[in-house]
Amino acid sequence: MNNESSLAHKLLSIDRRWIFLVLAVAVVVPVFVDFSVPIHVTSEVKAVYDFVEAAKPGEIIFLAIDYDPQTMAELHPMTFAIMRQCFNKDVKLIISALSQNGPGMAEQAIGEVARETGAVNGEDYVYLGYKPYFGIVILAMGQDFRIPFPEDYYGTSLDSLPMMNGVRNYDDVRGVIDISGGNITEAWISYANGRYQVPVALGVTGVMASDYYPFLQSGQVFGLMGGMKGAAEYETLSDQEGTASEGMRIQTVAHSLIIILIILGNIGYFISRQKGKQI
Amino acid sequence: MVVVCGSFQGKSPVKRHVPLALVFITGFLLVIQYFVPNDASDFLYSYSLDWVIVIGIFATALGLWSLVKVTTSKIKRRQRGWGYSVVTLVGLVVMLVAGPIWGIEDGTLFMNLFWYIYTPIQATMFSLLAFFIASAAYRAFRVRSLVAGVLLVSALVIMLRLIPLGPISQVNQVFASWILSVPNMAAKRAIAMGVGLGAIATALKVVTGIERSYMGRD
Numbered sequence: 416m417n418n419e420s421s422l423a424h425k426l427l428s429i430d431r432r433w434i435f436l437v438l439a440v441a442v443v444v445p446v447f448v449d450f451s452v453p454i455h456v457t458s459e460v461k462a463v464y465d466f467v468e469a470a471k472p473g474e475i476i477f478l479a480i481d482y483d484p485q486t487m488a489e490l491h492p493m494t495f496a497i498m499r500q501c502f503n504k505d506v507k508l509i510i511s512a513l514s515q516n517g518p519g520m521a522e523q524a525i526g527e528v529a530r531e532t533g534a535v536n537g538e539d540y541v542y543l544g545y546k547p548y549f550g551i552v553i554l555a556m557g558q559d560f561r562i563p564f565p566e567d568y569y570g571t572s573l574d575s576l577p578m579m580n581g582v583r584n585y586d587d588v589r590g591v592i593d594i595s596g597g598n599i600t601e602a603w604i605s606y607a608n609g610r611y612q613v614p615v616a617l618g619v620t621g622v623m624a625s626d627y628y629p630f631l632q633s634g635q636v637f638g639l640m641g642g643m644k645g646a647a648e649y650e651t652l653s654d655q656e657g658t659a660s661e662g663m664r665i666q667t668v669a670h671s672l673i674i675i676l677i678i679l680g681n682i683g684y685f686i687s688r689q690k691g692k693q694i
Numbered sequence: 695m696v697v698v699c700g701s702f703q704g705k706s707p708v709k710r711h712v713p714l715a716l717v718f719i720t721g722f723l724l725v726i727q728y729f730v731p732n733d734a735s736d737f738l739y740s741y742s743l744d745w746v747i748v749i750g751i752f753a754t755a756l757g758l759w760s761l762v763k764v765t766t767s768k769i770k771r772r773q774r775g776w777g778y779s780v781v782t783l784v785g786l787v788v789m790l791v792a793g794p795i796w797g798i799e800d801g802t803l804f805m806n807l808f809w810y811i812y813t814p815i816q817a818t819m820f821s822l823l824a825f826f827i828a829s830a831a832y833r834a835f836r837v838r839s840l841v842a843g844v845l846l847v848s849a850l851v852i853m854l855r856l857i858p859l860g861p862i863s864q865v866n867q868v869f870a871s872w873i874l875s876v877p878n879m880a881a882k883r884a885i886a887m888g889v890g891l892g893a894i895a896t897a898l899k900v901v902t903g904i905e906r907s908y909m910g911r912d
Contacts (some may be wrong), residue, residue, distance in 0.1 A: 431829045438828045453858045455867060484813035485820035516816070518798070519808045526800045548750040555743040558736070562743060569799070621856070629879045629886065644856050667857050669824065674853060676832035677846070684836045 423690065426683025434676065441672045445664040452647075452663045459631055460648040463592065463616045463638035467497060470589050472505035475582065477613075479593040479603060480524065481549070483516040486596030486620050492646035492659035493594050493618040494524045500653045502532035507578055508540040509560070509588060513549040513599055518568065536569070537576040544568030550602045557611040559583050590614035590637075600627065608635050618645065714903045721901030761786065848873050 470476060478497060482490045501508050512521040525542055534540055543564040546552045555562040560583065561573050573579045581587070591613055593603040600617055608615045614637050617627055621642025630636040640649055643666050646659030724742060727735045765779035792804040799805065837843040855870040857863075899905035 429832070434829045434832060435825045438825055442824070453863075455858070455863055457867070457871075484816040487813075487817070516808075516812070519805065519813070522798075522800055522805065523809070546747070547754055548746065551743060551746045551750065555740075555747070558740050558743065562740060563747060625852075625874055625878050626882060628874045629882045632875060632879060642856075669828075670853050670857050673828050673831050674850060674857075676828060677835045677850070680832045680835065681837055681846075684838075 423683045423686035426679050427687060438669065438672060441668045442665055445668045450664060452667050454647050454651045454660065454663065456648045456652055459639040460645050461652060463640055464649060464652040466590060466614070466616060466638060467500050467506065470501070470504065470506040473507065475507045475509055475588045476501060477509045477511070477585070477588045477591040479591060479595070479599070480510060480512045480517050480521040481514045481593060481599040482520060482596035483514055484520070487520060488662065489620050489643045489646060490594050490596055490618060491520065491524065492643070492657045492662075493640055493649060494520070495528060496646065496649045496653050496655050496657055497592060498524060498528040499532065499655060502528060502534040502539060509543065510540060511543045512545050513552060514597060515545070518545045537571065538578055541573070541576055541578050542568045549599045550606060553602050553606045554610065557585055557607065585611045585613040588613065590616065592616045592618065594618035596620050596623070604630055604635050713909055714906070718901055718903060721897070
């Protein structure tokens with residue numbers, strides 16, 4: 416075996432356990448090494464930020480928290496950033512959580528941001544909670560929020576909450592921002608935007624983002640935040656130091672490593688192909 | 695058609711015809727309702743939404759019953775992996791009891807179990823994907839043909855979008871936006887339209903009674 420073949424063989428047969436180890440190091444080291452990553456803001460994220468920024472004090476935005484713990488690293492920072500921005504501007508929020516484990520996510524975010532900003536339940540926000548069959552719930556809220564949610568998450572009648580006075584359905588909110596790790600997003604686009612013409616913006620995971628660009632161009636969605644990068648862009652725009660900006664360090668190193676691995680694999684493949692002995 | 699009808703031959707006429715009639719009437723009325731905006735139509739719509747939510751609650755109860763039945767049967771027969779069924783049942787009972795008794799607000803037993811057991815488990819399972827993706831990308835992402843090369847270049851451009859590379863990032867962003875907004879969107883739209891037409895065709899088949907698999911088999 417000559418030198419080139421030997422190199423190709425080595426490049427093509429790296430034990431997967433070495434890859435796992437190197438990736439683990441690549442993920443752990445940036446947690447402890449402090450360096451900043453420049454964030455380039457895209458127009459689709461800025462559209463969401465501008466929408467919230469343009470809301471007048473007292474106006475209501477519907478925030479749908481439709482994700483579970485497995486996607487919280489990417490999506491939780493979006494929720495925190497939007498909630499902080501809204502409460503600091505005195506923009507009110509109606510919050511729902513239509514994925515099975517969404518209520519826990521929402522409860523934590525609301526608790527933390529309300530403590531920080533002094534937002535009051537029933538006056539600055541209303542947390543509707545969870546109901547099964549999200550498509551039906553989204554449709555029903557287009558008629559009246561009280562059809563699927565006669566009471567809020569804490570068991571208080573919606574009619575007794577000052578913020579819900581005169582608020583009936585999507586006509587009374589400025590728009591919906593759906594932060595989602597699953598297919599609930601499509602129900603918001605089809606039913607809330609399609610049937611009730613309420614403006615919808617999305618915050619989705621990185622792998623989901625490319626699925627929703629067609630809706631952005633068609634105008635069915637007015638803004639889109641994709642993955643941790645989208646969350647970091649939002650934090651940059653709203654001048655917040657959140658976990659997404661920190662997480663971008665880790666993501667940058669991990670992605671760079673994956674790209675290097677792909678390049679190494681292809682170098683090995685080309686050398687072996689040139690020598691006529693593909694391994 | 696003969697095959698489909700054959701599977702219902704053992705059912706009584708009531709079991710055969712009543713579900714079909716219900717589906718036909720409900721489906722037909724709700725289609726008409728969509729195109730007729732008036733008070734009666736709005737009432738019908740709200741009323742049917744209430745019905746669906748109520749039916750959904752029954753379905754949840756059915757799901758719970760089914761879960762308990764399957765797991766207890768596994769435990770009784772000491773089938774392979776029966777220990778996991780015990781964990782499932784214990785988890786189910788503890789969460790069902792903890793919620794109503796101590797509440798579901800932040801700091802309660804229910805929420806602590808959610809945050810300190812369930813959340814790390816789910817996050818860990820999802821995080822493991824990163825390791826498999828890294829290994830799979832290294833092994834499978836090879837330029838074996840022109841099409842594979844195009845796919846690889848597109849993937850690299852999209853991945854590089856997430857990595858700051860100074861002035862190169864601005865140029866890469868333009869390419870990434872073009873990939874997402876033109877070829878990606880064209881493909882996604884074609885798929886979405888195909889799925890949409892398929893959904894309409896399936897719905898029509900269900901409403902008109904051609905598709906009956908939802909009724910089960912004898």
